[in-house]
Each structure stands twice: as C-alpha cells, then as structure tokens.
Amino acid sequence: MSNQTPPNDSASSATVENQIELKEVEGLSQGQIVRRRFFRHKGAVVALVVLVAIVLLAITSIGVGSWTGWWKFTPNETGTVIDGGAPNATHPFGQDEAGRDIFARVMRGTQTSLVIMTTVGLIALAMGIVVGALSGYFRGRTDSFLMRFTDLIITMPVIVIGAVLGLLSGGDNAIVFGAFLGLVLWPPLARLVRGEFLSLREREFVDAARVAGASSGRIIFKHMLPNAVGVIIVNTTLLLSSAILLETSLSYLGVGIQRPAVSLGLMISDYQEAFASRPWLFWWPGAFIVGIALCVNFIGDGLRDAFDPRQKNIPSERKMARAKRIERPKPSATGDALPEPGAS
Amino acid sequence: MFSFISRRLLAGLGTLLVSTFAMYLLVSASIRPFEDLEQSTNPNKLEQIAQRRELLDLDTPAVIRYFKWLGDFVTGDLGVGWRSGQPVSNMLQGAVISTIQLVAAATVIAILFGVMVGIVSALRQYSTFDYLTIFVSFVLYSLPAFWVAVLLKQWGAIGFNDFLKDPSNSPLVIVVAGLVIGLLCMLAVGGTVKRRATTFAIAFAATAGAILYLQLSNWWLDPNLGPVIILVTGTALAFAITALTSGLKNRRALGASLTTVVIGLALYYPLQSLFRMPFSWMYVLGLALVTVAVGIAVGYLWGGPDKGISARAASLTAVVVAGMIFIDKVMSLWPQYMGAPAINGRPIATIGSSTPNLGGNFWVQTLDTYTHLLLPTLALVLIQFAGYTRYSRSSMLEVMNQDYIRTARAKGLPEREVIMRHGFRNTLIPLATIVPIDVITLLGGAIITEQVFARPGMGTLFIRSLRGAEIEPVMAYLVIVAALAILANIVADLIYAALDPRIRVNA
Numbered sequence: 001m002s003n004q005t006p007p008n009d010s011a012s013s014a015t016v017e018n019q020i021e022l023k024e025v026e027g028l029s030q031g032q033i034v035r036r037r038f039f040r041h042k043g044a045v046v047a048l049v050v051l052v053a054i055v056l057l058a059i060t061s062i063g064v065g066s067w068t069g070w071w072k073f074t075p076n077e078t079g080t081v082i083d084g085g086a087p088n089a090t091h092p093f094g095q096d097e098a099g100r101d102i103f104a105r106v107m108r109g110t111q112t113s114l115v116i117m118t119t120v121g122l123i124a125l126a127m128g129i130v131v132g133a134l135s136g137y138f139r140g141r142t143d144s145f146l147m148r149f150t151d152l153i154i155t156m157p158v159i160v161i162g163a164v165l166g167l168l169s170g171g172d173n174a175i176v177f178g179a180f181l182g183l184v185l186w187p188p189l190a191r192l193v194r195g196e197f198l199s200l201r202e203r204e205f206v207d208a209a210r211v212a213g214a215s216s217g218r219i220i221f222k223h224m225l226p227n228a229v230g231v232i233i234v235n236t237t238l239l240l241s242s243a244i245l246l247e248t249s250l251s252y253l254g255v256g257i258q259r260p261a262v263s264l265g266l267m268i269s270d271y272q273e274a275f276a277s278r279p280w281l282f283w284w285p286g287a288f289i290v291g292i293a294l295c296v297n298f299i300g301d302g303l304r305d306a307f308d309p310r311q312k313n314i315p316s317e318r319k320m321a322r323a324k325r326i327e328r329p330k331p332s333a334t335g336d337a338l339p340e341p342g343a344s
Numbered sequence: 345m346f347s348f349i350s351r352r353l354l355a356g357l358g359t360l361l362v363s364t365f366a367m368y369l370l371v372s373a374s375i376r377p378f379e380d381l382e383q384s385t386n387p388n389k390l391e392q393i394a395q396r397r398e399l400l401d402l403d404t405p406a407v408i409r410y411f412k413w414l415g416d417f418v419t420g421d422l423g424v425g426w427r428s429g430q431p432v433s434n435m436l437q438g439a440v441i442s443t444i445q446l447v448a449a450a451t452v453i454a455i456l457f458g459v460m461v462g463i464v465s466a467l468r469q470y471s472t473f474d475y476l477t478i479f480v481s482f483v484l485y486s487l488p489a490f491w492v493a494v495l496l497k498q499w500g501a502i503g504f505n506d507f508l509k510d511p512s513n514s515p516l517v518i519v520v521a522g523l524v525i526g527l528l529c530m531l532a533v534g535g536t537v538k539r540r541a542t543t544f545a546i547a548f549a550a551t552a553g554a555i556l557y558l559q560l561s562n563w564w565l566d567p568n569l570g571p572v573i574i575l576v577t578g579t580a581l582a583f584a585i586t587a588l589t590s591g592l593k594n595r596r597a598l599g600a601s602l603t604t605v606v607i608g609l610a611l612y613y614p615l616q617s618l619f620r621m622p623f624s625w626m627y628v629l630g631l632a633l634v635t636v637a638v639g640i641a642v643g644y645l646w647g648g649p650d651k652g653i654s655a656r657a658a659s660l661t662a663v664v665v666a667g668m669i670f671i672d673k674v675m676s677l678w679p680q681y682m683g684a685p686a687i688n689g690r691p692i693a694t695i696g697s698s699t700p701n702l703g704g705n706f707w708v709q710t711l712d713t714y715t716h717l718l719l720p721t722l723a724l725v726l727i728q729f730a731g732y733t734r735y736s737r738s739s740m741l742e743v744m745n746q747d748y749i750r751t752a753r754a755k756g757l758p759e760r761e762v763i764m765r766h767g768f769r770n771t772l773i774p775l776a777t778i779v780p781i782d783v784i785t786l787l788g789g790a791i792i793t794e795q796v797f798a799r800p801g802m803g804t805l806f807i808r809s810l811r812g813a814e815i816e817p818v819m820a821y822l823v824i825v826a827a828l829a830i831l832a833n834i835v836a837d838l839i840y841a842a843l844d845p846r847i848r849v850n851a
Contacts, residue, residue, distance in 0.1 A: 051659065151360060152366070153828045154360060154829075155363050155783055156363070156825060156826060157788025159792070160821075161370075163791075163806075164367065164371055167811075168373055245486075249488060249489060252490045253757070253795060254811060255810065265490070268491060268494065286488070290488070291488055293488075294483065301482070
C-alpha cells in the first residue's frame with residue numbers, strides 16, 4: 001500500500017504493463033493464471049486461511065452428529081456458573097446465566113451458519129445458472145417469462161420474503177432453512193448469468209459448435225458455461241456473505257433458526273440485554289459472524305481480481321524498473337516498438 | 345412518454361396482484377395462529393381452537409380467503425388485526441410516518457457521505473486513502489445490522505449519556521481525535537510532502553481547537569451555534585461552495601454567496617422572535633422556500649454574464665446558513681430538554697420514536713424527534729454508506745477514463761471544472777437509478793433497526809404481526825413495500841431516461 005501514483009505518461013507505461021502481464025502468464029493454462037493471481041492478493045489468501053481455520057475449529061471442536069469432538073462441553077449442557085460466567089481457563093469464552101459453555105455454543109452457531117451458507121450457495125447457484133442460462137440462451141418467450149418470474153421475487157426486500165419463508169421452514173433444521181433462503185437469493189445471479197449468456201451466444205465458437213451439430217444442452221454446458229464461470233464464481237462468493245448476514249438477522253428477529261437449535265444471531269438476540277454485565281455473551285457470536293462474512297468478502301474480492309484481468313493491480317515500482325531493464329538491451333530505432341515478449 | 349408510464353403502471357399492477365397472491369399463500373402457510381393454544385393446559389382447549397378457527401375463517405381455502413381479502417382491500421377496508429382488535433389502518437398511521445422519518449434521514453446522509461468519500465477515493469485511486477476506503481467499506485459490508493445497532497445502543501446512547509454527566513475530554517482524547525482527523529484529511533488531500541504536512545497541521549489544530557472550545561464554553565450542556573460560529577462557518581462554507589461550483593476566480597459568485605451569509609446573520613435576531621410564535625413544519629417549509637428564493641435573487645442581483653452560476657452558489661449557501669440558524673434554535677432548547685422530568689439528564693434515547701409525556705412546544709418536540717432518530721439513523725447510515733461509496737467510486741473511475749474527460753483536459757479546462765462539470769455529473773447518472781431501488785433495501789434494513797431500537801415503525805409492525813400470526817397487517821405491509829418497489833423501478837427508468845439522452849423511454 002504505497003502512496004505513489006502510477007506514472008501517467010500512459011502510452012509507454014501501458015505497453016510496459018502489458019509486457020509484464022504477458023511475461024507473467026507465458027505458457028500457463030487459464031486455471032493456473034487464475035490461481036496465481038488469486039494467491040497474489042494477500043488479503044484474499046489471509047481470508048482463505050482464516051476461513052479454513054474457522055471451519056476446522058467449528059467441525060472438530062464439538063463434532064458433528066454423534067461424534068462429540070475434542071471439546072469437553074456440549075452446546076446445550078447446563079452447569080454451575082463459575083465466577084458469574086466470566087471467561088476463564090475451563091470456559092475460554094465464558095458461560096451464560098444457565099451455565100452453558102459459550103465456546104461450545106458459538107461453535108454450534110458457526111456450524112449452523114456454515115451449513116446454511118453452503119446450502120444457500122448450492123441452491124442459489126443451481127437456480128441462478130439454470131434460469132439465467134435458459135433465459136439468455138433461448139431468449140424470446142422463455143426469457144420474458146423467466147425474467148417476469150425473477151422480477152416478482154425482486155419486488156420484495158429479501159429480508160421480508162426471508163422472514164416469511166423462515167417461519168414456514170420451522171427453523172429447527174438448518175438445511176431446510178438454508179434451502180428456503182436459497183430460493184430467495186438467486187435472482188441477482190440469474191440476471192448476471194443471463195447477461196453473460198446473451199453476449200456469449202453471439203460468439204463464433206458457439207456458432208461453430210452449432211454448425212458441428214451440438215445440441216442446445218451441450219452448447220450451454222460444454223461451451224458457454226465454462227466461459228461464464230468467472231462471473232458465476234465471484235458473484236456466488238459475494239452471495240454467500242449476504243446469505244450469512246441474512247440468516248443471522250432473521251434468527252435475531254425470531255423468524256429464523258428457533259431454539260433449541262443454536263444460531264449466532266439467535267445468541268445475540270438472547271444475550272443483548274446482558275451486554276453491560278456480561279459482554280462476552282455478545283462479543284463472541286458477533287465476532288464470528290463478522291469474521292466469516294469478512295473472510296468470504298475478501299475471498300470474493302481476490303477471485304474477482306483473479307478472473308477479471310481488466311482490474312489488474314498496478315505493478316510495483318520494482319517490477320516497472322525490471323521491465324524497463326528487459327526493454328533496454330534492444331533499443332529499437334523508433335523507440336516505441338517493444339521486443340517480442342519472451343525474446344530476451 | 346405517457347403511454348410508457350401507463351404501460352409500466354399496468355404491468356406493475358399485474359406484478360403486484362401476482363406477488364400479493366403468492367405472498368398471501370406463503371404467509372398463511374407459515375403463520376401458526378394456534379401456537380399459544382396448543383401449549384395451553386386449559387380444559388376447553390379444543391373449544392378455543394375451534395372458536396379461533398371460526399374467527400379466522402380457516403376452513404375456507406387460502407386461495408378463496410385471498411380473494412375475499414383482495415375484495416375488502418380494494419374497497420379500502422384493510423381488515424383488523426385479530427389479536428389486538430385494532431383496524432389495520434389505525435396501526436399503519438403512526439408506523440408509516442415513523443419509518444419514513446427514519447429512512448429519509450438515513451438515505452440523505454448516506455448518499456451525501458458515501459458519494460463524497462467514493463469520489464475522493466476514485467480521484468486518488470491506489471492511494472492509501474483509496475485502500476483505506478475499500479477496506480472500511482468491506483468491513484461495513486460484513487457487519488450484521490443488528491449487531492451494529494446493539495453496539496450503538498450501548499456505546500452511543502449509554503456512553504454518551506454518561507459522558508454528559510461530566511462532559512470533559514482528557515488531553516489524550518483531544519490529541520488522539522486530532523491525530524485521527526488530521527491523518528484522514530492528509531490522506532484525502534494528498535499531494536507533496538509539504539502539502540500533506542500543512543493539511544495535517546491545519547486539520548489537527550482545527551479539531552483540537554474545536555474540542556477545547558466546546559469544552560471550555562460548556563458547550564455540551566448548553567450547545568449553541570450563535571451568530572459568531574454561524575459567521576465563521578458560513579463564510580468558510582461560502583468559499584467552499586463557490587470553489588466547488590464555479591471556482592474562486594468567479595468573484596461575482598463569491599460575492600453573492602458572502603452576501604447571503606451577511607443577510608442570514610442580519611436576520612438572525614429578527615428570526616428568533618419569529619421562532620417564538622407557534623410554529624409548525626409548514627412554516628419551516630415556507631421559510632426554506634423563501635431562503636432559496638432570496639439566494640437566487642441575490643445571485644441575479646450580482647449580475648454579470650453568468651447569473652445562473654452566481655444564483656446557484658448563493659442559494660446553496662443561503663440554505664446552509666438558514667439550516668444553521670434552524671439548528672441553533674433547536675439547540676438552544678437543549679438545557680430545557682435535558683432538565684425535563686421525562687428526560688432526566690439522559691437525552692439520547694434508545695427506544696421508541698418520541699418521549700411519552702414530554703410536553704413542550706414545536707421546538708422541544710423537534711429536538712425530541714432528533715434525539716430518537718440519531719442512533720437508528722446512524723445504524724442505517726453505516727450499512728448504506730459502504731454501498732454508496734462503492735457505487736460512486738466505481739462509477740467515477742469509469743467516467744474519468746472516458747474520452748470526453750481527456751478532451752476536457754486537452755482543451756485546457758481547470759481540473760475543478762473537469763471533475764465537477766464533466767466527471768461528477770456523469771457519475772451521478774448510474775447513482776440516480778440506484779437510489780430509488782436502494783430505498784427498498786433500506787426499508788428492509790429498517791426492520792432490524794426498528795426492532796433493536798423499539799421504534800413503532802412498519803418493520804416492527806410486520807415482524808410483530810408475522811410472529812403473532814395476524815395476516816391482515818402483514819399483507820398491508822407487503823402491499824405497501826411491493827407497490828413502492830414497483831414505483832421505484834419505474835422512477836429509476838424515468839430518471840435514467842431523463843439524464844441519459846441515449847436512452848428513450850418509449851422504445
């Protein structure tokens with residue numbers, strides 16, 4: 001994060017930048033290029049590490065199903081309140097007024113949120129791709145019907161439909177609740193996929209595939225979808241962070257996950273009155289919500305940088321200098337013709 | 345144009361019908377009107393359930409009930425919330441006003457600050473300020489609204505009220521506040537090392553000086569702007585507004601703006617006696633219009649070849665000065681407000697939208713509304729702010745890379761004119777279309793904020809009725825929100841067509 005502004009004599013610096021760009025991706029596949037760019041985004045890498053750590057911690061500590069994990073307490077087990085429930089060696093996150101271990105509860109809440117996030121992602125992804133692809137590929141009547149359907153869902157704020165569906169789902173099963181939320185959150189994705197497909201279907205390779213006799217399904221899934229994958233991945237990631245915020249908000253409002261199931265939003269709702277006397281009851285669930293959402297957002301940003309070369313980073317001064325050095329050994333007569341990339 | 349609007353309205357009406365139909369079925373499937381009875385141990389439980397079934401007409405299929413509801417709705421009968429027995433129209437009355445107050449204030453503030461920060465950030469792309477803005481907007485994006493609201497309630501309200509008991513800042517607080525604001529200003533302005541150092545020094549001195557002044561003059565307990573502060577800030581703002589709208593070289597515009605500041609000050613004392621009369625919002629609106637008119641008149645009287653530009657600068661300054669006089673009047677009620685038995689020295693409210701049994705005149709009531717609006721608005725602003733910063737940043741970046749910006753620079757326009765006239769205006773086009781749609785999202789966000797701060801708004805009404813299994817209030821809320829959303833979309837299209845001549849509405 002240095003303060004220098006890039007040199008603005010754009011013509012020469014643009015070619016230099018291009019050269020750096022070409023030099024870096026020389027001989028790499030698309031996947032490798034994307035991976036490289038992603039790992040260059042430091043924020044995204046840190047976020048990925050933190051997110052993996054959170055997932056591992058949440059799964060191993062209190063376990064899943066009948067497996068209880070390595071943590072000594074379970075989320076709903078009450079016990080004697082030690083020292084007013086303040087955090088100590090046995091209860092690192094403290095206890096609530098019924099003596100339940102907050103660490104175990106936060107872990108269960110994190111699991112709930114992660115399960116819901118995954119379910120929402122899968123459902124919204126499937127719906128978004130199918131609706132968007134059909135709409136963009138077939139156009140005409142299919143398109144206008146599907147888009148009217150999409151508009152219908154967009155008429156209401158997601159939190160309003162989410163509240164109704166959350167109540168409908170009963171709120172004791174995270175997967176069902178997540179599936180319902182997925183049914184609310186797909187329209188923006190469908191619109192993006194549609195836009196992408198509308199422009200892709202005019203491309204030559206699609207014509208080529210059609211002339212070669214490929215079926216519509218094959219063209220959609222084998223030829224067009226791989227070319228739209230960047231937009232889809234980036235926006236699904238961003239959708240995941242809004243899903244987690246939506247889930248916790250609905251649970252906070254009392255129309256999402258219901259007791260005895262544990263959700264981070266529900267915990268905050270239960271404990272907000274205790275903020276002054278027992279702040280740990282409020283801080284830990286909040287910290288985990290913010291942590292997960294922030295990580296997912298940063299990963300999304302890293303993916304966007306990786307997939308969209310138009311938003312490339314400005315090369316550092318050192319790289320610019322190195323590029324100039326590469327350029328110098330072969331000064332051409334006109335001065336602006338650059339050597340072929342990789343010639344030196 | 346007319347046919348476009350009527351066609352869109354008709355289509356919108358259709359959407360509204362289908363969406364209310366779907367929502368009615370969903371809501372009636374999800375609510376559980378017998379939940380309380382099922383858990384009761386009353387011996388005549390079954391009888392009660394049967395009674396309620398009768399009352400709610402649950403033996404009729406939901407589809408038929410929808411059409412019954414629709415029939416009542418179009419004839420103006422919104423139904424009755426069966427738990428309280430209150431007609432829905434009564435329930436809505438106060439709620440709509442409360443929510444509009446909240447959402448309107450939050451939208452305006454979020455747009456002003458978000459657009460400002462976003463544009464500065466875009467103009468200084470890849471600077472530390474830019475990175476900081478992106479990072480902060482990421483963090484704000486990831487914050488759950490209810491968590492922020494609870495935090496604000498605890499720190500903003502309770503913390504500030506405690507502070508008011510003994511309002512004094514330690515020197516450390518003053519230095520830290522000065523450092524933070526100084527650094528932010530330095531990063532936002534940028535430039536050479538010398539310029540940065542100067543900016544930092546000025547911002548630091550101004551912040552520390554302001555806090556010291558507030559403390560020494562007992563401002564926290566008896567806040568006022570007074571003619572002196574209005575004169576100083578008014579003059580500074582007159583310069584700033586002129587610099588942004590027409591450049592300081594335009595002496596006539598500067599003169600016109602300064603004249604309105606003088607006029608405002610001259611009217612300060614006469615206005616105080618006017619304020620003592622019975623007052624209402626109609627007077628405020630009238631005075632605001634008069635202010636704008638005076639500003640425009642002053643601008644035209646200064647004359648010159650560009651009367652319009654002077655008039656614009658002068659009327660903007662006039663509005664700002666008049667706003668300060670209004671705020672000064674509201675502030676002067678502060679000691680009286682603090683001392684009122686209903687307030688008891690803790691002015692920043694955490695619940696409700698007005699203090700019960702407060703009494704007092706228009707000014708006290710206005711102040712009371714503000715203290716109640718403060719924190720919920722802040723919570724909503726924090727959430728919206730990130731979005732507007734991002735929109736305006738990316739929009740400004742795109743505009744500043746256009747060819748016409750290069751043309752403007754190439755023909756030798758000053759940078760101010762390039763940015764304000766060619767960059768800023770075009771940046772606003774995509775923003776203008778986002779705002780109406782964003783207001784709908786904000787209505788959704790208001791559900792959470794209203795719940796945390798216990799404001800009796802539409803969001804609270806919706807959640808309470810949904811959980812209480814009263815379908816009529818829920819449907820009334822849904823109709824209002826859906827109708828607003830459909831209207832907002834039409835308005836967005838019209839704005840876009842009006843601002844961007846490449847787009848035609850009747851296409």
